Amino acid sequence: xxxxxxxxxxxxxxxxxxxxxxxxxxxxxxxxxxxxxxxxxxxxxxxxxxxxxxxxxxxxxxxxxxxxxxxxxxxxxxxxxxxxxxxxxxxxxxxxxxxxxxxxxxxxxxxxxxxxxxxxxxxxxxxxxxxxxxxxxxxxxxxxxxxxxxxxxxxxxxxxxxxxxxxxxxxxxxxxxxxxxxxxxxxxxxxxxxxxxxxxxxxxxxxxxxxxxxxxxxxxxxxxxxxxxxxxxxxxxxxxxxxxxxxxxxxxxxxxxxxxxxxxxxxxxxxxxxxxxxxxxxxxxxxxxxxxxxxxxxxxxxxxxxxxxxxxxxxxxxxxxxxxxxxxxxxxxxxxxxxxxxxxxxxxxxxxxxxxxxxxxxxxxxxxxxxxxxxxxxxxxxxxxxxxxxxxxxxxxxxxxxxxxxxxxxxxxxxxxxxxxxxxxxxxxxxxxxxxxxxxxxxxxxxxxxxxxxxxxxxxxxxxxxxxxxxxxxxxxxxxxxxxxxxxxxxxxxxxxxxxxxxxxxxxxxxxxxxxxxxxxxxxxxxxxxxxxxxxxxxxxxxxxxxxxxxxxxxxxxxxxxxxxxxxxxxxxxxxxxxxxxxxxxxxxxxxxxxxxxxxxxxxxxxxxxxxxxxxxxxxxxxxxxxxxxxxxxxxxxxxxxxxxxxxxxxxxxxxxxxxxxxxxxxxxxxxxxxxxxxxxxxxxxxxxxxxxxxxxxxxxxxxxxxxxxxxxxxxxxxxxxxxxxxxxxxxxxxxxxxxxxxxxxxxxxxxxxxxxxxxxxxxxxxxxxxxxxxxxxxxxxxxxxxxxxxxxxxxxxxxxxxxxxxxxxxxxxxxxxxxxxxxxxxxxxxxxxxxxxxxxxxxxxxxxxxxxxxxxxxxxxxxxxxxxxxxxxxxxxxxxxxx
RNA sequence: GGGCGCUUAGCUCAGCUGGCUAGAGCGCCUCCCUUACAAGGAGGAGGUCGGGGGUUCGAGUCCCUCAGCGCCCACCA
Numbered sequence: 001x002x003x004x005x006x007x008x009x010x011x012x013x014x015x016x017x018x019x020x021x022x023x024x025x026x027x028x029x030x031x032x033x034x035x036x037x038x039x040x041x042x043x044x045x046x047x048x049x050x051x052x053x054x055x056x057x058x059x060x061x062x063x064x065x066x067x068x069x070x071x072x073x074x075x076x077x078x079x080x081x082x083x084x085x086x087x088x089x090x091x092x093x094x095x096x097x098x099x100x101x102x103x104x105x106x107x108x109x110x111x112x113x114x115x116x117x118x119x120x121x122x123x124x125x126x127x128x129x130x131x132x133x134x135x136x137x138x139x140x141x142x143x144x145x146x147x148x149x150x151x152x153x154x155x156x157x158x159x160x161x162x163x164x165x166x167x168x169x170x171x172x173x174x175x176x177x178x179x180x181x182x183x184x185x186x187x188x189x190x191x192x193x194x195x196x197x198x199x200x201x202x203x204x205x206x207x208x209x210x211x212x213x214x215x216x217x218x219x220x221x222x223x224x225x226x227x228x229x230x231x232x233x234x235x236x237x238x239x240x241x242x243x244x245x246x247x248x249x250x251x252x253x254x255x256x257x258x259x260x261x262x263x264x265x266x267x268x269x270x271x272x273x274x275x276x277x278x279x280x281x282x283x284x285x286x287x288x289x290x291x292x293x294x295x296x297x298x299x300x301x302x303x304x305x306x307x308x309x310x311x312x313x314x315x316x317x318x319x320x321x322x323x324x325x326x327x328x329x330x331x332x333x334x335x336x337x338x339x340x341x342x343x344x345x346x347x348x349x350x351x352x353x354x355x356x357x358x359x360x361x362x363x364x365x366x367x368x369x370x371x372x373x374x375x376x377x378x379x380x381x382x383x384x385x386x387x388x389x390x391x392x393x394x395x396x397x398x399x400x401x402x403x404x405x406x407x408x409x410x411x412x413x414x415x416x417x418x419x420x421x422x423x424x425x426x427x428x429x430x431x432x433x434x435x436x437x438x439x440x441x442x443x444x445x446x447x448x449x450x451x452x453x454x455x456x457x458x459x460x461x462x463x464x465x466x467x468x469x470x471x472x473x474x475x476x477x478x479x480x481x482x483x484x485x486x487x488x489x490x491x492x493x494x495x496x497x498x499x500x501x502x503x504x505x506x507x508x509x510x511x512x513x514x515x516x517x518x519x520x521x522x523x524x525x526x527x528x529x530x531x532x533x534x535x536x537x538x539x540x541x542x543x544x545x546x547x548x549x550x551x552x553x554x555x556x557x558x559x560x561x562x563x564x565x566x567x568x569x570x571x572x573x574x575x576x577x578x579x580x581x582x583x584x585x586x587x588x589x590x591x592x593x594x595x596x597x598x599x600x601x602x603x604x605x606x607x608x609x610x611x612x613x614x615x616x617x618x619x620x621x622x623x624x625x626x627x628x629x630x631x632x633x634x635x636x637x638x639x640x641x642x643x644x645x646x647x648x649x650x651x652x653x654x655x656x657x658x659x660x661x662x663x664x665x666x667x668x669x670x671x672x673x674x675x676x677x678x679x680x681x682x683x684x685x686x687x688x689x690x691x692x693x694x695x696x697x698x699x700x701x702x703x704x705x706x707x708x709x710x711x712x713x714x715x716x717x718x719x720x721x722x723x724x725x726x727x728x729x730x731x732x733x734x735x736x737x738x739x740x741x742x743x744x745x746x747x748x749x750x751x752x753x754x755x756x757x758x759x760x761x762x763x764x765x766x767x768x769x770x771x772x773x774x775x776x777x778x779x780x781x782x783x784x785x786x787x788x789x790x791x792x793x794x795x796x797x798x799x800x801x802x803x804x805x806x807x808x809x810x811x812x813x814x815x816x817x818x819x820x821x822x823x824x825x826x827x828x829x830x831x832x833x834x835x836x837x838x839x840x841x842x843x844x845x846x847x848x849x850x851x852x853x854x855x856x857x858x859x860x861x862x863x864x865x866x867x868x869x870x871x872x873x874x875x876x877x878x879x880x881x882x883x884x
Numbered sequence: 885g886g887g888c889g890c891u892u893a894g895c896u897c898a899g900c901u902g903g904c905u906a907g908a909g910c911g912c913c914u915c916c917c918u919u920a921c922a923a924g925g926a927g928g929a930g931g932u933c934g935g936g937g938g939u940u941c942g943a944g945u946c947c948c949u950c951a952g953c954g955c956c957c958a959c960c961a
Contacts, residue, residue, distance in 0.1 A: 011920090013920080013921065014921080014923070015921095015923090099957085199958085202959095208959085222961075223961060224961055225960095225961075226961090237961090269959075270961085271960095271961080274960085274961065275961065276961095278961090279961045281961090282961095286959090286961080287959060288959045288961075289959095289961085291959080329909075347960095348960090349960055349961095350958090350960065396888070396889080397888095399887080399888080400887075400888075400956065400957075403886095403887080403957075404956095404957075407957075407958075456928050485951070493955090493956085496956095497956095497957095524955095528895075528896060529895095529896095530896090530953090530954080531947090543960080559908085562895095562897085563897090564897070565887065567890055567897085567954095568888085568890075568954075568955065568956095569889095569898055569954085569955085570897095571897080572896095572900085573895095573896075573910085575895095575896090575909090575910055575911090576896080576909080576910080578910090578923075579909060579910075579923095581923065582923045582924090583923090584919095584923090585921065585923050586920095586921065586923080586924085588920090588921080589920040589921035589923095589924085590920065590921080591919075591920085592920045593920035593921085594920080596920080635900095637900095639897090639898080639900085641901095643898075643909095644910090646909090654920085655925090658920075662920090742926095742927095745926060745927065746926090746927065746928090748926085748927085749914080749915070749926065749927040750927080750928090750929080752914090752915080754915090754916095755915080755916065755918075755926080756918090772891090783926095785918095833905080834905095836905090836926070837905060840905090841904095844941080844942080847941055848940030848941080849940090849942085850941040850942070852941075852942080853940085853941050853942090854903075854941060854942075857901080857903095858903050858904095858942095861903080861904065862903085862904080864904095865904060865905095
């Protein structure tokens with residue numbers, strides 16, 4: 001008994017992922033296969049992991065992204081690139097702060113009581129304790145990251161990068177400080193950038209009420225969805241060209257609650273046709289009103305505190321009310337005054353919400369904030385896409401990217417949080433600003449004592465540096481020199497603006513080059529009904545539970561197969577993952593059979609003249625599969641690549657290749673060895689093609705080949721093209737064998753003939769495939785359960801036998817095997833179908849336009865088809881006559 | 885208001901530059917525990933390709949239009 005025999009015999013009838021996956025995950029890391037060497041001289045291929053929140057756990061969206069990354073990087077590694085997939089985590093300012101705050105509150109500890117320093121310490125402790133979880137989960141998934149290069153957005157190097165970026169942008173005039181209305185989240189108590197605000201339609205109420213003119217000559221009607229803000233109105237605006245109000249511009253109205261005189265101003269922003277054509281202006285709580293006020297010189301009147309309750313600027317009766325209570329109170333008060341003109345309800349309008357806690361955003365003056373001046377950054381970022389230095393897959397994402405840049409407004413980067421990169425700006429009592437790389441000891445202007453800005457930077461400010469800060473920037477490191485720009489960025493479309501666009505802007509400005517050459521955009525994972533996965537719906541698929549149940553390969557397979565670029569999102573179900581598990585098992589068992597007699601070592605194909613037609617067919621099909629996988633992955637068509645492999649393994653290698661070769665595996669030594677080598681050769685290469693998608697099972701099976709070098713398939717060569725294996729003749733011959741077998745099986749099934757019952761059959765095949773079909777007839781005999789003779793289709797047919805027409809030949813069966821009536825019915829049905837096709841074909845050929853205009857090949861093909869159908873029809877008719 | 889995507893079998897989806905009889909997985913029906921695999925094998929049923937119009941010899945595929953679903957962007961008082 002050879003070694004190979006023992007290995008195969010030792011294989012269980014079922015593949016058990018749990019038994020093999022942890023071992024390989026550990027072995028890969030121990031072997032250092034994923035550790036990049038910037039000095040290797042090989043062509044680089046680098047990707048950075050979109051950093052998950054440091055406190056996060058792996059969800060199925062991560063699993064999708066990680067799988068696609070891993071498919072690309074594992075293939076690139078096998079292709080001989082110097083690969084680096086750099087992992088890490090994000091400090092995720094608001095999200096993490098809120099989590100820790102909530103946790104502390106449960107212990108009865110309030111953040112503010114704790115104080116800034118102590119609180120930040122607590123967050124660090126939290127991070128140390130729970131931070132690494134997602135890394136372990138990614139390893140279970142098989143992610144081939146270079147774990148030795150793991151980074152965190154707040155580690156020392158990256159914090160330095162943030163400072164350098166800030167200072168450089170400041171020095172270049174791209175960062176400034178200003179007082180503006182910001183998107184304030186009253187729950188998280190911080191300002192947000194425009195990108196962090198999610199607009200949603202909300203049912204509200206449009207109230208129209210009347211402001212009395214100060215001179216007592218009447219009133220002016222204004223409409224609003226937020227009546228409570230009238231407490232902070234400092235103006236009324238009308239369109240400059242609106243004749244209805246022209247005479248009133250320059251006069252004032254009187255505020256009904258506090259008697260303030262409020263000027264009526266003209267502004268082009270006002271839409272004459274909306275409502276009454278007059279707008280109340282609340283500059284401190286509405287971005288448009290803020291701008292109108294700037295233009296008209298109206299004062300700001302802040303009526304809310306940080307929690308969005310009314311402050312002391314409003315009449316006493318309203319103080320302390322939160323904004324929703326205030327809305328009702330003010331409306332009632334107006335009602336009491338009898339000045340409400342109309343109430344439209346429900347009135348649907350769009351309202352901004354915090355992307356973290358979903359609280360309604362309150363436009364608010366939060367003091368001086370830092371902004372990134374985007375006008376200096378968008379141009380190169382746009383240009384990079386337009387001249388395809390950055391390309392998108394699918395390409396349709398380029399347009400939204402460009403138009404987002406076009407409409408971009410300055411980016412508010414100040415966050416009123418404690419967890420994050422503190423803004424490197426210091427202020428002295430005289431108001432001088434010091435921005436410095438290293439903590440300064442005094443004001444850079446006057447030397448006075450200074451105090452650092454209390455705020456931290458937007459999390460995305462550090463994220464935008466990720467493709468180069470993780471490589472060592474601002475130091476000029478070997479990693480940075482070798483791996484920047486990254487080859488590919490893989491991410492979901494939901495952070496195209498938040499993250500991708502900003503990395504490109506930052507990369508162009510700070511590095512002078514794009515951060516990555518290709519952006520691969522994937523969708524959201526939804527459940528089978530297309531619903532978003534959510535805890536409340538109970539439809540969340542937990543990737544770790546799936547790995548426990550079906551194995552990581554099964555999960556990866558199902559995700560890769562679902563990742564079709566066509567539609568926006570993908571659907572996933574547990575059944576789909578089960579399908580992946582079944583496939584891994586199929587592969588396992590195929591190997592169990594194919595390697596039964598395999599002696600070990602690199603498989604070697606026997607010389608061409610010793611290969612059977614079926615073997616030549618299998619090799620040809622394998623090469624076609626290889627080429628298709630290659631093309632699909634080059635184009636980031638993950639689903640196509642996966643599906644192609646699935647089809648080849650299951651429907652070709654297993655269903656026909658192995659089935660036909662079984663005979664030879666049982667034959668005597670020479671034949672058996674040849675067959676074993678062919679199957680092993682194909683299987684071994686197929687494992688390599690499959691490895692990026694299903695790394696564990698392929699590694700486990702590949703090991704059984706006992707190939708001395710390399711030690712793992714993870715670093716084996718990616719299969720190279722084998723054009724010499726393309727063999728159309730063998731494909732045609734094997735096609736005929738398949739047709740013969742299938743026709744016989746159909747016949748058997750349709751007539752309820754037991755699989756155990758053997759009968760005679762004659763296959764008539766074209767002269768040019770005759771020898772090849774004869775060579776495979778033994779297999780055909782076994783697969784169809786008949787005693788088969790193969791003859792030239794041109795020879796005389798057996799009288800009295802039933803003829804089953806094939807696309808390319810026929811099969812004959814002896815009489816008396818079946819019920820005549822049933823066979824007549826079967827033939828009649830078949831005849832109808834063929835007749836319909838024949839008519840369609842005839843009509844086409846009778847069409848002069850078709851003959852004249854269609855490509856010659858198409859016409860010739862149609863003629864061949866027509867002839868074939870005619871022959872088939874004739875055969876059936878003869879058959880029917882015979883039966884009568 | 886602007887833009888994008890989707891609508892193909894009971895379900896989830898493929899169908900590239902228009903051209904064999906529109907495919908796959910799951911589900912369903914029949915038969916089979918045949919020594920690689922019952923997480924399997926063999927066979928089968930099931931589709932007016934959302935509606936309408938057009939271009940073309942020929943349309944699931946290209947164009948127009950209508951309808952429905954989903955998403956993104958927008959200063960919708």
